[in-house]
Amino acid sequence: MKQKLFEAHYAGLWQSIEASLGSDTPAADFPERYRALCHTLALARQRGYSPSLVARLSELALGAHRLLYGAPEKRELVLMRWVRRDFPRLVRAEWRVVLLSLGVFLFTAALVALAVYSNRDYAYSFSSAYELSHYESMYRDGLERFGERKADSDMLMFGFYIWNNVSICFRVFAGGVFFGLGSLLFVAFNGVHFGLIATWLTLNPETVNNFWSFVITHAALELTGLILAGAAGLRLGLAILKPGRLSRGASLRAAAGRILPMLLGAAIMTFLAAFIEAFWSSRADMPPLVKYMVGGLLWAAVLRYLLFAGRGES
Amino acid sequence: MLDGHLHLQTPEGITLPLTPAGPPKRALAWLLDFIFRLLLGLFMVFLINLPGFSGRLETGLMLLVAFLLLWAYPVLFEIYGSGMTPGKRIVGIQVVRDNGLPIGWREGVLRNLLRAADFLPMWYGLGLVAMLLNSDFRRLGDVLAGTLVVYRPQKKKTKAMPTGTPRELPFPLKPEEQHAILDFVERSGQLPPARRFELANLAEPLTACTGQASLQRLQDYAAGLTGNGHATRPDSQP
Numbered sequence: 001m002k003q004k005l006f007e008a009h010y011a012g013l014w015q016s017i018e019a020s021l022g023s024d025t026p027a028a029d030f031p032e033r034y035r036a037l038c039h040t041l042a043l044a045r046q047r048g049y050s051p052s053l054v055a056r057l058s059e060l061a062l063g064a065h066r067l068l069y070g071a072p073e074k075r076e077l078v079l080m081r082w083v084r085r086d087f088p089r090l091v092r093a094e095w096r097v098v099l100l101s102l103g104v105f106l107f108t109a110a111l112v113a114l115a116v117y118s119n120r121d122y123a124y125s126f127s128s129a130y131e132l133s134h135y136e137s138m139y140r141d142g143l144e145r146f147g148e149r150k151a152d153s154d155m156l157m158f159g160f161y162i163w164n165n166v167s168i169c170f171r172v173f174a175g176g177v178f179f180g181l182g183s184l185l186f187v188a189f190n191g192v193h194f195g196l197i198a199t200w201l202t203l204n205p206e207t208v209n210n211f212w213s214f215v216i217t218h219a220a221l222e223l224t225g226l227i228l229a230g231a232a233g234l235r236l237g238l239a240i241l242k243p244g245r246l247s248r249g250a251s252l253r254a255a256a257g258r259i260l261p262m263l264l265g266a267a268i269m270t271f272l273a274a275f276i277e278a279f280w281s282s283r284a285d286m287p288p289l290v291k292y293m294v295g296g297l298l299w300a301a302v303l304r305y306l307l308f309a310g311r312g313e314s
Numbered sequence: 315m316l317d318g319h320l321h322l323q324t325p326e327g328i329t330l331p332l333t334p335a336g337p338p339k340r341a342l343a344w345l346l347d348f349i350f351r352l353l354l355g356l357f358m359v360f361l362i363n364l365p366g367f368s369g370r371l372e373t374g375l376m377l378l379v380a381f382l383l384l385w386a387y388p389v390l391f392e393i394y395g396s397g398m399t400p401g402k403r404i405v406g407i408q409v410v411r412d413n414g415l416p417i418g419w420r421e422g423v424l425r426n427l428l429r430a431a432d433f434l435p436m437w438y439g440l441g442l443v444a445m446l447l448n449s450d451f452r453r454l455g456d457v458l459a460g461t462l463v464v465y466r467p468q469k470k471k472t473k474a475m476p477t478g479t480p481r482e483l484p485f486p487l488k489p490e491e492q493h494a495i496l497d498f499v500e501r502s503g504q505l506p507p508a509r510r511f512e513l514a515n516l517a518e519p520l521t522a523c524t525g526q527a528s529l530q531r532l533q534d535y536a537a538g539l540t541g542n543g544h545a546t547r548p549d550s551q552p
Contacts, residue, residue, distance in 0.1 A: 002539070002540060002541030003539065003540035003541055004540055004541030005541055034326070035326055038324075038326035038327065038328045041328050042327060042328055046489065047489060048488075048489030048490060048491075048492040048493035048496070049493075049496070049540070050493075050496040050497070050500055050536075050540060051493065051496060051497045051500060052500055055331075058328075058330070058331045059331075059467045061328055061330065062330050062331065062332075062414065062467060063467070065324055065330060065414065065415075066414065066415055066416055069415055070415040070416040153370045153371075154374075155370065155371045155374035155375065156370035156371065156373050156374035156377075157374065158374055158378075159373065159374030159375060159376065159377030159378045159381075160374065160377050162377065162378055162381050163377040163378070163380055163381045166381065166385075167381070167384070167385070170385065170427050170430055171430045173427060173430075174427060174428050174429075174430035174431035175430075175431065177428065177431050177454050177458065178431070182431070236458075249457055252457065252458060253457065253458060253459075253460050256424055256458040256459065257420060257424075257460075260420060260423065260424055263427070264423070
């Protein structure tokens with residue numbers, strides 16, 4: 001068949017496919033027309049018709065392929081199911097990396113805390129005297145943070161916590177592609193920092209109460225978020241180090257798809273923590289006892305959620 | 315074939331033509347996006363300044379905006395703009411899954427969060443190395459998310475083939491050879507004359523003449539092959 005006849009014969013089909021490419025969902029007879037299009041493309045190639053015709057049909061086929069196979073699946077309310085069931089289950093399923101991440105954090109924090117506790121001078125090898133005194137001044141009675149704070153400075157701190165903490169969360173995860181080392185380093189660094197500041201401020205009777213009552217509530221979400229982000233990064237690193245029967249690339253891809261919900265959960269927790277930190281932890285009018293109680297309740301709730309939510313449901 | 319295309323097989327037995335985009339194009343798209351984000355950020359700063367909030371509230375809002383511009387901008391644009399941030403749209407490239415289908419939330423989030431790793435040690439140094447080591451120019455985020463950055467299909471007008479008098483081939487040609495003749499005749503309009511004649515001379519065994527005459531003869535054969543061309547001219551030979 002001459003090309004001209006061929007074009008005339010199938011022009012109707014091509015035009016109808018071109019017209020339906022604009023819509024979002026394919027019509028009922030679209031798969032049939034798509035297969036007919038593929039047939040004409042194969043014929044045009046095999047018979048050596050002109051390159052411009054083959055190129056045009058290839059573009060059409062690409063668009064039709066995307067329309068047909070790229071249509072999003074209809075799914076149940078994924079978000080609620082994810083919150084109630086899938087996220088805590090995933091955390092429990094990955095308990096090894098979560099424990100590893102938690103262990104690294106606690107170990108470094110405890111190590112630094114012990115060192116500083118035994119001899120306060122060690123603190124200066126992790127941080128400068130200026131920075132330490134800055135932290136002290138932050139948690140002293142009646143200063144910056146615990147003075148009269150208004151809504152606008154709460155908003156400032158909220159913006160800052162989002163920018164800083166959630167970005168850290170993402171970086172901890174991304175560091176995992178370097179064989180997990182990036183995540184380990186980030187978590188360990190945060191452990192050192194936390195251990196140092198917590199011990200330093202605990203040893204100072206002026207700040208101990210202010211510090212612990214300030215951090216206890218949002219730490220329930222923020223530290224958990226950091227640990228989970230670190231665990232997600234470690235899972236990436238492990239996927240490269242121990243690919244099993246997959247190639248390293250395939251193993252990395254599979255692990256990433258599986259672990260992404262955990263990272264998102266960690267990011268959401270960090271986001272909520274920023275909210276609490278800016279608008280609750282900083283309130284000076286709450287007595288420390290109330291903060292301790294609320295913080296304790298939140299810790300219990302988070303642990304209960306991660307340990308028990310979604311068990312026993314199908 | 316060494317043509318820079320990826321030939322993806324589909325169940326229907328055809329191949330999808332996708333061309334991975336290299337680092338320069340993607341860097342250009344990133345730069346454009348960077349400028350857009352900067353402008354958007356400045357505009358937001360202007361908006362935030364309008365109602366006359368206090369300084370600390372303004373700074374807090376600006377940090378929020380900065381957060382969204384850094385992390386949410388590429389994710390949202392790629393998911394809801396069929397794989398294109400504004401910069402990519404202008405440059406003419408697009409993010410797709412490695413099977414050629416449009417990306418979803420999972421891919422969009424993963425590949426953009428991994429920018430934090432690709433960006434190291436500075437200015438996407440690691441991403442560049444990963445792209446050069448990978449046959450499909452994937453940076454770490456692309457490998458992880460299973461995505462590709464490809465050239466967007468361009469709307470091309472079908473080229474009008476120079477018409478000739480239909481003429482039978484003196485001896486049968488294989489389909490690839492017929493394809494080569496059609497390809498040459500279609501493109502001959504875009505070539506400078508010297509190059510056109512040089513290529514036409516290569517067909518001397520077929521056309522038995524050179525230069526303009528050979529080109530004319532090839533156009534006649536092309537017309538004969540496609541069925542295009544003047545219906546019949548009185549002086550034409552069968």
